Amino acid sequence: QNYTEKHFGNRDWQKMVDDQEFNEQILKEIQDACKKGGIQSFEMPQRVRVVTESWTPETGVVTDALKLKRKAVEEKYKDDIEALYKDEQPKKTSLKEKKSPAATSGAEEKKEPSTATLKRDPMDVSENVVADDENKKKDA
Structure with missing residues (x-):
């Protein structure tokens, strides 16, 4: 019996991926593994997006040696990645940071x-x- 069958039964994969409880459980498992590995809390993922597509050389997101192609992942999942940061931004930004000139000026400038x-x-x-x-x- 695999992880999803054990914790979520035999459900349709797409329904499971769209389920908030499933995503929260996956995030919790990732954060627990990070804690066990000695990762600092600010280094841990705060949000995750589970996708239904397999990451294989045929899908273009990994090499034949199964190494991650960062640029390909970034391009393919750009909207998902932006949505994760957009959702997270209001929780992490204080009013003081929003009002500071450094935070509001030069948004296009790379710093x-x-x-x-x-x-x-x-x-x-x-x-x-x-x-x-x-x-x-x-x-x-």
């Missing part, structure tokens, strides 16, 4: 992530990955 940004968007690691890659190149 280095601040500690406040990292706490507000813990899943957005793209700029940190680039910075980390640049640091590794300097060390080599």
Whole structure:
């Protein structure tokens, strides 16, 4: 018996993916695994989106070696990713941050992530990955 059968019975996959209780359980399992792995709370996912499509080389989101193609995932699920951040933003942004000139001006300008940004968007690691890659190149 697999995880979904054990916890949710033999239901239609699409209905299960759309079920709020199912998504909350998956998020809880992910967060529990993060805690056991020593991940800090600000590094943990706060929202997840379960999809029905398999991630195979044929669908274009992983390589033949099953390595994730980040750009392909980002492009394919752009709307879902934006919706997750949009839903999360009001909970994480305080009124003080909204009124500050730095938060409202230069929205188009690319900036280095601040500690406040990292706490507000813990899943957005793209700029940190680039910075980390640049640091590794300097060390080599």
